[in-house]
Amino acid sequence: MTGDSKPLVEEVEDISWGEFGTLAKGYLRIPLALILVEIFYWFITQPTNTLGFIQESEAWIWYQLTELIYGPGAATLSEYNGWKTLVTLKHPDFWGDQIRLYVSDECAGVHEMIFITVLIMMTTGVPQRLRIKSAVVACGIVYVLNIIRLLILYPMAVSGCAENPNMLYCEQPMHDFHAFVYQWGFLIVLVLMWLAWFKWVNAGDLIRKEQASSRGKWKFIYRKEWANVHKAVLAISLLLIISAFTNVLLDDAAMAAKETVDMCEFYSSVTGDCGDARDAWTQEIQTSWSLATLGLLGFACTIIAIDKPIEDEEE
Numbered sequence: 451m452t453g454d455s456k457p458l459v460e461e462v463e464d465i466s467w468g469e470f471g472t473l474a475k476g477y478l479r480i481p482l483a484l485i486l487v488e489i490f491y492w493f494i495t496q497p498t499n500t501l502g503f504i505q506e507s508e509a510w511i512w513y514q515l516t517e518l519i520y521g522p523g524a525a526t527l528s529e530y531n532g533w534k535t536l537v538t539l540k541h542p543d544f545w546g547d548q549i550r551l552y553v554s555d556e557c558a559g560v561h562e563m564i565f566i567t568v569l570i571m572m573t574t575g576v577p578q579r580l581r582i583k584s585a586v587v588a589c590g591i592v593y594v595l596n597i598i599r600l601l602i603l604y605p606m607a608v609s610g611c612a613e614n615p616n617m618l619y620c621e622q623p624m625h626d627f628h629a630f631v632y633q634w635g636f637l638i639v640l641v642l643m644w645l646a647w648f649k650w651v652n653a654g655d656l657i658r659k660e661q662a663s664s665r666g667k668w669k670f671i672y673r674k675e676w677a678n679v680h681k682a683v684l685a686i687s688l689l690l691i692i693s694a695f696t697n698v699l700l701d702d703a704a705m706a707a708k709e710t711v712d713m714c715e716f717y718s719s720v721t722g723d724c725g726d727a728r729d730a731w732t733q734e735i736q737t738s739w740s741l742a743t744l745g746l747l748g749f750a751c752t753i754i755a756i757d758k759p760i761e762d763e764e765e
C-alpha cells in the first residue's frame with residue numbers, strides 16, 4: 451500500500467444543536483406523547499366512575515357471557531356506587547360461596563385503548579383517514595380482549611379454590627393472573643399490535659414521503675414569541691397545578707384513603723373499607739381536580755400556537 455491511500459474512516463462533521471433538536475423531535479415525539487397521555491388519563495380517572503357507561507357495558511357483557519359459558523347462577527350483576535358494575539362470581543368452593551368484583555375505571559380497558567390510539571395516530575406519513583380507521587379497529591380489538599380477560603377470571607378462581615375449598619383468598623391464582631395482565635400482559639399485546647399494523651400499512655415507506663406532502667399545511671407548534679400576558683397566564687397555571695397537588699399530597703387522611711383505593715382497584719375487590727376509602731378519596735380530589743383542570747387549560751392555551759404557512763412569493 452502507498453502512502454496516498456484513502457483513509458478507511460471518513461471524518462464525521464459535528465452536528466449542530468438545531469439538527470440535534472430536529473432528530474430528537476422525530477424520535478422522542480411518540481414517547482413524550484405517551485407520557486402526556488398517561489398524565490391525562492390519570493387526571494380524568496381520579497373522580498369515581500369517570501368512564502361509567504363503558505364500565506357498565508363491559509360488566510353487562512361479562513355477566514351475560516359468564517352465565518352462558520359457565521352455567522346459570524355462575525354470576526350476578528348488581529349496582530355499585532350508582533352504576534351497574536358489580537359482578538359477583540358464585541361457586542360452592544369460594545369463601546362464602548362468592549367473590550365480589552367490579553369493573554373499575556382501570557378495568558374498562560380505556561387506558562389500553564388510549565395507548566394504542568396514540569401509537570397509531572403519532573405514526574406520521576400514514577394517511578390520517580387510515581390512521582383513524584385503524585385506531586377504531588384497534589380499540590375494538592382491545593375491548594374484546596378485555597372481555598376475554600374478565601371471562602378468564604372465573605375458571606382461574608375455581609381452579610385455586612378447588613385445591614383449598616372455602617378458604618379465605620383461595621382465589622389467589624385469579625389475582626395473580628389479574629396482576630400480570632395489569633403490569634405486563636396488555637403492554638406486550640399492544641406493542642405487538644402496533645408493530646403488526648406498522649408492517650401491514652407499510653408505514654416505513656409512507657414516512658419517507660411525508661416531507662414533500664406536508665408543506666403548506668396548518669399545524670400546531672410550540673409558541674415562539676412570548677408576550678407578557680402569556681408569561682402571566684403560564685405562571686398562574688403553574689400555581690394552580692402546584693396547589694392541586696399539594697392540596698392532596700399534604701393531606702395524610704387523603705393519602706391513606708388513596709392507598710386503600712389503589713389496593714381495591716388492583717384486585718377489583720369490593721368491601722366496606724373499599725367503599726368508604728373511595729368516597730373519602732373522591733371528596734378530597736374534587737377541589738384539586740378543578741384547580742388542575744384550569745391549570746392544564748392555561749398551559750395548553752399559552753404553550754401551543756397555530757402555525758400558518760407563508761406562501762412563497764412570486765419572483
